[in-house]
Amino acid sequence: MRGFAEHRRIATVALVVGNYDEAIAWYVGRLGFVLSDDVDLGGGKRWVTVTPPNGQGARLLLAEASGEEQASRIGNxxxxxxxLFLETDDFSSDHQSMLAQGVEFREAPRHEAYGTVAVFADLYGNLWDLIEPKRRG
Structure with missing residues (x-):
């Protein structure tokens, strides 16, 4: 396409949360994510990002809800x-680790044409797929 940079990517996805600190504790403690940024922006706002431990994929911006309308979106x-889709190259190991950390899976693992997958909920009820895509070739 004309006019667009060739090397663009989705770098950050905002996730509305109820509380910065409880969200950090859950994503770092239960999913093993790394706290990348926690910057005080003033007025109670913070720039808080977490990433998978390997640093690959988009960052999650944990955005504390401000007002009733944003709060009504938490978890849904x-x-x-x-x-969100959390890809892994070792479904079994990650599934067991997440279960041991108290992550709530909404279904048993299943094998689909595209890979092995199971739906889990984060601390607010947002639904995620833990997925090991089928290898090609």
């Missing part, structure tokens, strides 16, 4: 659909 930013 997509109308009940799976919202």
């Amino acid at each position: 930013q997509t109308g009940g659909r799976v919202f």
Whole structure:
């Protein structure tokens, strides 16, 4: 396409949360993410990002809800659909680790044409897929 830089990517996805610190504790403690940024912006706002431990993929911006409208979206930013996809190259190991950390899976692992997958909920009820894509070739 004309006029667009060739090397663009989705770098950060905002996730509305109820509280910065409880969200940090859950994503770091239960999913093993790394706290990348926690910057005080003043007025109670912070720039808080977490990433998977390998640093690959988009960062999550943990955005504390401000006001009733934003608070009403906590845990249901997509109308009940799976919202985020956590890819792994070792489904079994990650699934067991997450279960041991108290992550709530909404279903047993299943094998699909595209890979092994199971839906889990984060601390607010947002739905995620833990997925090991099928290898090609």
